[in-house]
Amino acid sequence: MNFELSDEEQAFQAAVRRFGDRVLRPNEQKIDAEGRIPSDVLAAMADLGLLAMPVPVEYGGMGASAVLTELAAEEIGRGDSSMATAVFFLLEAGWSTAFSLHGTEEAKREVLPPVCAGKAFLGIASTEPTGGSDLAGMHTTARREGTSFVLHGEKSFISGTEEAKELGGGHLTLAKDPAGGFDFLYVPTNTEGISTQRFHNMGRMGISTGGLTYQDARVPEKYLLGTQGKGFGLAMGGFSVARTYVAAACIGAAERALETGTKYIRERSVFGQPLGKFEAIQFELADLWSQLEAVKWQVRRAAWLIDTYTLKGDTSHRSEVDRVVSSVKLAAPQIAFECVKRVMMWHGASGYTKEVGLELGLRGIMSYMVGAEGGLNIMRIILGRELLGKDFLPYK
Ligand SMILES: Cc1cc2nc3c(=O)[nH]c(=O)nc-3n(C[C@H](O)[C@H](O)[C@H](O)COP(=O)(O)OP(=O)(O)OC[C@H]3O[C@@H](n4cnc5c(N)ncnc54)[C@H](O)[C@@H]3O)c2cc1C
Incomplete structure (x- = not known):
């Protein structure tokens, strides 16, 4: 090793x-x-x-x-x-x-x-106004007509809708196929029959989040990924990869926050000595560092598993990949949020200012707690399924 x-x-x-x-x-x-x-x-x-x-x-x-x-x-x-x-x-x-x-x-x-x-x-459009967790219950359809697929329905909370409109590009889109199963299609945002709505988020303001409405939007069959009706598994495989990178981004933000915090508690003097000399603060630093370090290496292992098995089409370790990926998507946003929050508190009032900038991280990381690339409970459900077996899934 x-x-x-x-x-x-x-x-x-x-x-x-x-x-x-x-x-x-x-x-x-x-x-x-x-x-x-x-x-x-x-x-x-x-x-x-x-x-x-x-x-x-x-x-x-x-x-x-x-x-x-x-x-x-x-x-x-x-x-x-x-x-x-x-x-x-x-x-x-x-x-x-x-x-x-x-x-x-x-x-x-x-x-x-x-x-x-x-x-x-290029982004992903799977979530609908009726829910993002229960993807199999989605309503958007992609109907095959000759050499095209015709989309009808609505997606919501989709990242990059404005960027795809302005720069060009689109989203890999999961839709029900009336002939059975799901199709996974690349859908350019500027396709006729697509309209967009912009949502107003609390954080990660530099990238848009919005809705996409398809009214008989037609895309050519060359944009179908894989085989007609077999798109669900392809989308789930994509989530494994994307969730690993979500976790990695959270690790980077957390490490930066801890570095900022470590410097601050060395320099900030209260009651005649640096904050970092007080056990209450020092022990928090120790706990945060050890938890972050553990998750960071699990994230790297997730990436290694993806290289070693998933990207080679080797499904022999699928359960291990699912366990490790859902574990890092569950743990990394939470430890990152905790690191930023604690460092903010070490800063006292200044931590609450825009100038110190910690609030940027708090607002951004929160998107991964509420749901982006899958909610925390969905990660727990995947872990439960892999640890206990499919019979223990809380839904049919
Ligand atoms: C900033 C941002 C950007 C996003 N970008 C995209 C994007 O680019 N593309 C895209 O397709 N989607 C995107 N999403 C949507 C995201 O995938 C969904 O938020 C997520 O899948 C959860 O769906 P939902 O918000 O509809 O919540 P719901 O599915 O309604 O769930 C609500 C809450 O209940 C929990 N929950 C759901 N089912 C269960 C259960 N069985 N047991 C216990 N708890 C449960 C969930 O974890 C969640 O906390 C984005 C979301 C955000 C916040």
Whole structure:
């Protein structure tokens, strides 16, 4: 067993950290205030090869492993703690992986190069107004008509709806097939018959969240991923990958918060000595560090499992992958939220200010607690299913 990153991985990690320090940190307040990631930031990410980095080289990506992508997600979450840039990054990384694995050759050649170049957006549209957890109960349909699929229905709380409209691009969309099963289709947002609505979130303001309404929106069959009627499993596989990168981004944001906090409690003097000398504070630091470190290595293991089994189409470790991925998506947002919250409290009143900036992280990480890429209870249900067996699922 070797826990050390390779020389190549370390060099890459250092390069993304430099990018985070020099480009993301100075921009994070602006990203939050202006509600968008500046185009020069996206262009810089594209130059570094970060956008949709797992996409194979022939379609414009760098063919990065899940481990390398996980390292980048950590650094981007550390750089822009509002999570906006991390969300942009990880949606494209996660869902371009599904596209690369299951898309048609024609669609990959058309869609993926602009995504990797930062000239189009790629996301996921599964949630509907009637719920995101019970995906099998969705209502949106994709009806086959000749060489097209015709979508009818509504999606909601979808990240990147405005970006896909303005930049170009769209979402991998899960829909019921009236002929049976589910279809997983790439749907360009600017397709005739699609309208969008923007929602007003409390955090990660630099990326939009909105609704998509399909009124007989027609997409060509080349945009179908995999086989007609068999899309549900492909979407679930995509969630495993994307959830790992969500967890990684949370680890980066948490590490940054703890570093900020550690510096502060060394320097801030109360009752004639540094805050860090008081056991109440020091023990909190110790607890947070040990929990964070445990989750961080589990996240890296999730990425390793994805490289070793999932991306090779090897289902022999499916249960292990499901357990580890749902475990990190359950634990990482919670420990990240706790780290930011505690560090905020160590700062006293100044922690409550926009200037200190910790609230950015709190608002951003909260999106992963309430539901983005699957609610915490859904992760618990997956773990329960894998630990106890399908007979113990709380629903049919
Ligand atoms: C900022 C943000 C961005 C998002 N971006 C996207 C996106 O890009 N694409 C997309 O498709 N979706 C997106 N979502 C939606 C997200 O996937 C859903 O929020 C999530 O799946 C939960 O669905 P819901 O919000 O409808 O809650 P519900 O499904 O109504 O669940 C409500 C609460 O009950 C819990 N719950 C549900 N079922 C059970 C159960 N059986 N037992 C116990 N507890 C349960 C859930 O964990 C949740 O806390 C985003 C959400 C947010 C907040």
